[in-house]
Amino acid sequence: MEAYDKRKHSVGGTTLHTCHPCRRAVPYRIYGVIHTCGILALMYHHVNSLLTADTTLITSLLLFSDVILAFMWATSASLRFNPVHRSEYPEMYAAKPKQDFPKLDVFICTANPYKEPPMMVVNTALSAMAYDYPSDKISVYVSDDGGSSLTLFALMEAAKFSKRWLPYCKNNNFQDRSPEVYFSSKSHTWNDEADNLKMMYEDMKSRVEHVVDSGKVETEYITCDQFRGVFDLWTQKFTRQEHPTIIQVLQNSETDVDDSGKYIMPNLIYVSREKSKVSPHHFKAGALNTLLRVSGVMTNSPVILTLDCDMYSNDPTTPVRALCYLTDPKIKSGLGFVQFPQKFQGVSENDIYACEYKRLFDINMIGFDGLMGPNHVGTGCFFNRRVFYGPPSNMISAQIDELNPNRIADKSIEAKDVLELAHNVAGCSYEYNTNWGSKMGFRYGSLVEDYYTGYMLHCEGWRSVFCSPKRAAFCGDVPKSLIDVVSQQKRWAIGLLEVSISRYSPLTFGIKSMGILMGIGYCQYAFWAFWSIPLIVYGVLPQLALLYGVSVFPKSSDPWFWLYIFLFFGAYAQDLLDFVLEGGTYGGWWNDQRMWMIRGFTSFFFGSIEFTLKTLNLSTHGFNLTSKANGDDEQGKRYEKEIFDFGPPSSMFLPLTAAAIVNLFAVVWGTYGFFIWGERLVLELMLASFAAVNCLPVYEAMMLRNDAGKLPKRASLSAGILTFALIVSGYFFLK
Ligand SMILES: O=c1ccn([C@@H]2O[C@H](COP(=O)(O)OP(=O)(O)O[C@H]3O[C@H](CO)[C@@H](O)[C@H](O)[C@H]3O)[C@@H](O)[C@H]2O)c(=O)[nH]1
Numbered sequence: 024m025e026a027y028d029k030r031k032h033s034v035g036g037t038t039l040h041t042c043h044p045c046r047r048a049v050p051y052r053i054y055g056v057i058h059t060c061g062i063l064a065l066m067y068h069h070v071n072s073l074l075t076a077d078t079t080l081i082t083s084l085l086l087f088s089d090v091i092l093a094f095m096w097a098t099s100a101s102l103r104f105n106p107v108h109r110s111e112y113p114e115m116y117a118a119k120p121k122q123d124f125p126k127l128d129v130f131i132c133t134a135n136p137y138k139e140p141p142m143m144v145v146n147t148a149l150s151a152m153a154y155d156y157p158s159d160k161i162s163v164y165v166s167d168d169g170g171s172s173l174t175l176f177a178l179m180e181a182a183k184f185s186k187r188w189l190p191y192c193k194n195n196n197f198q199d200r201s202p203e204v205y206f207s208s209k210s211h212t213w214n215d216e217a218d219n220l221k222m223m224y225e226d227m228k229s230r231v232e233h234v235v236d237s238g239k240v241e242t243e244y245i246t247c248d249q250f251r252g253v254f255d256l257w258t259q260k261f262t263r264q265e266h267p268t269i270i271q272v273l274q275n276s277e278t279d280v281d282d283s284g285k286y287i288m289p290n291l292i293y294v295s296r297e298k299s300k301v302s303p304h305h306f307k308a309g310a311l312n313t314l315l316r317v318s319g320v321m322t323n324s325p326v327i328l329t330l331d332c333d334m335y336s337n338d339p340t341t342p343v344r345a346l347c348y349l350t351d352p353k354i355k356s357g358l359g360f361v362q363f364p365q366k367f368q369g370v371s372e373n374d375i376y377a378c379e380y381k382r383l384f385d386i387n388m389i390g391f392d393g394l395m396g397p398n399h400v401g402t403g404c405f406f407n408r409r410v411f412y413g414p415p416s417n418m419i420s421a422q423i424d425e426l427n428p429n430r431i432a433d434k435s436i437e438a439k440d441v442l443e444l445a446h447n448v449a450g451c452s453y454e455y456n457t458n459w460g461s462k463m464g465f466r467y468g469s470l471v472e473d474y475y476t477g478y479m480l481h482c483e484g485w486r487s488v489f490c491s492p493k494r495a496a497f498c499g500d501v502p503k504s505l506i507d508v509v510s511q512q513k514r515w516a517i518g519l520l521e522v523s524i525s526r527y528s529p530l531t532f533g534i535k536s537m538g539i540l541m542g543i544g545y546c547q548y549a550f551w552a553f554w555s556i557p558l559i560v561y562g563v564l565p566q567l568a569l570l571y572g573v574s575v576f577p578k579s580s581d582p583w584f585w586l587y588i589f590l591f592f593g594a595y596a597q598d599l600l601d602f603v604l605e606g607g608t609y610g611g612w613w614n615d616q617r618m619w620m621i622r623g624f625t626s627f628f629f630g631s632i633e634f635t636l637k638t639l640n641l642s643t644h645g646f647n648l649t650s651k652a653n654g655d656d657e658q659g660k661r662y663e664k665e666i667f668d669f670g671p672p673s674s675m676f677l678p679l680t681a682a683a684i685v686n687l688f689a690v691v692w693g694t695y696g697f698f699i700w701g702e703r704l705v706l707e708l709m710l711a712s713f714a715a716v717n718c719l720p721v722y723e724a725m726m727l728r729n730d731a732g733k734l735p736k737r738a739s740l741s742a743g744i745l746t747f748a749l750i751v752s753g754y755f756f757l758k
């Protein structure tokens with residue numbers, strides 16, 4: 024009944040899916056007009072002060088910051104213009120005859136067995152192999168950029184285990200198809216079969232973990248004789264930066280059946296592309312392009328699912344959900360991909376480090392979805408293979424016939440010529456003088472290959488769909504220590520700058536290709552690092568002014584005072600509303616806005632510096648993998664208790680700590696001065712107090728704590744020196 028009603032009120036729906044505009048769109052548009060008037064008034068006020076007052080430097084800094092804030096607000100307004108929610112009806116699709124289901128290639132990327140434990144890769148692979156989908160149509164390709172025999176060993180074990188796991192899943196029809204999740208949850212039934220299977224799983228796990236700990240695959244650990252020979256490829260000369268291609272079919276749907284002989288097993292293929300120090304490998308984008316070609320030669324499925332190794336599948340109906348869109352004749356011709364949100368397990372109660380990225384993975388997604396479709400976020404995405412071969416109306420052909428996206432692959436994946444060609448297309452010189460990475464496949468040139476590729480696809484005219492079912496489709500890992508969080512986002516900030524400051528900048532090329540709303544929407548990310556400018560200016564300048572009794576904002580009896588109040592509370596309230604309406608909590612929102620400030624002084628700031636150094640050819644940067652291995656216990660406990668971790672010494676925390684101290688001084692001095700100056704510095708004092716409340720964890724880490732996560736003494740000392748320097752320099756331009 025509910026489904027029926029939804030369909031009646033939807034726009035552009037079919038029997039397979041429906042789409043509803045959010046009700047908040049209209050009030051948001053009205054408020055948008057009012058807020059814009061407020062911003063224009065503020066600009067007028069600044070220009071006026073520039074022309075009349077003698078505080079040129081301060082006013083210019085504030086004006087520049089406000090221009091950036093206004094621009095960023097406009098980017099979010101474009102994503103609030105027409106948010107939509109979709110529903111799909113997988114049961115309708117599942118009723119089709121099984122032979123009509125398209126073949127599905129699943130790509131899983133991993134790059135380092137120590138930062139990404141092989142058991143994690145195993146669980147992700149098993150969860151995808153056990154989809155409620157005809158198994159003979161699924162091929163799972165694992166790309167190992169770490170070129171590690173440990174990962175291959177783990178997958179070999181996974182293949183063996185899957186012959187028991189898959190029938191168990193299909194016979195009992197439960198939802199947790201990642202064995203790790205299944206066996207650690209209390210909700211499933213226990214019987215002999217489950218007990219046996221659990222033992223088998225634990226056994227596999229301890230063997231894999233032993234091999235990883237010992238760092239090599241000893242012969243007595245290899246239980247499948249047929250794969251013994253592969254490990255000889257890891258010769259003395261083999262390193263992760265320099266080695267030949269390894270492609271190993273671990274399971275073949277033509278020949279492999281489960282232990283009961285009842286079910287066909289999906290394909291499972293291990294791929295480690297050739298690496299050489301003299302050819303660029305383009306990180307994950309390069310790995311994915313290799314998989315595109317290797318899978319093209321072997322199975323060439325029309326639908327591709329990309330997964331990061333930590334993103335296990337949490338719902339076996341997921342592929343069918345994606346197909347509700349991808350195969351719908353009404354929309355399929357221009358539909359490039361169906362993106363699911365990234366969801367995470369083990370996030371602390373109020374998500375202290377804001378690493379659920381609600382704005383990124385939920386709020387903005389529904390905003391984009393009402394325009395041309397969500398951006399690509401690297402994992403949990405079903406692609407139409409054709410999307411990697413040029414615009415919808417103008418296909419670019421691959422150099423060899425075998426790689427054309429419409430070809431039917433009808434040879435055995437273990438045929439000699441198929442494997443030979445697969446090795447060839449995984450070679451590191453294969454891409455020289457081709458369109459791979461520029462017009463075909465995942466795009467090179469940015470550390471955020473996901474954002475850049477999705478963006479370029481939209482520019483080419485492809486559309487996308489955001490699919491966000493109630494039960495999370497995929498679950499992954501988030502960094503759980505502050506330094507990991509800010510380092511990850513520093514990488515993103517750099518990657519985004521690589522796009523924003525290029526000839527494909529969304530501000531120019533994007534708006535021209537996709538229209539103003541999409542183009543501006545993409546700018547919100549492209550110019551992410553620019554947040555650091557207003558955040559630093561507002562985090563330090565008015566506070567220094569306060570220390571010297573100089574006012575930079577209107578006093579409270581001035582009517583302009585209320586404009587500041589209105590703009591601040593308006594923008595903040597809207598942000599809060601976005602957050603809560605998409606299922607966030609108030610506590611989560613508070614932490615989210617705090618992390619935004621912290622990022623301004625860490626990730627965004629250092630990202631901009633690194634980007635500049637690299638542009639000037641003074642340094643290089645790479646893809647710094649986020650660690651998914653469990654850190655030490657103490658740190659894990661602190662995370663659970665939501666205590667900030669400033670332990671690992673890093674220069675990244677220096678500006679943040681200095682700004683925190685300046686704000687504290689400003690609050691103390693400002694409160695005292697309030698009685699002398701009266702209403703003159705009220706806005707400055709309010710701002711400093713707000714920042715200081717946000718900085719409470721920094722003060723605690725500096726002065727009140729004694730655990731390993733406190734701010735190291737040396738860091739506090741350096742921050743003290745920086746604060747002193749800031750205050751002294753304030754004397755020169757404020758007095
Ligand atoms: O040279 C490389 C580097 C990374 N990866 C893989 O890329 C994935 C993402 O790496 P991770 O360290 O987890 O980065 P995150 O910042 O957590 O990932 C986000 O940001 C990335 C872009 O910076 C996207 O690729 C991801 O999909 C997105 O989830 C992992 O599966 C890695 O194994 C490779 O295959 N080869």
Ligand SMILES: [Mn+2]
Binds near residue numbers: 500
């Ligand atoms: Mn990740």
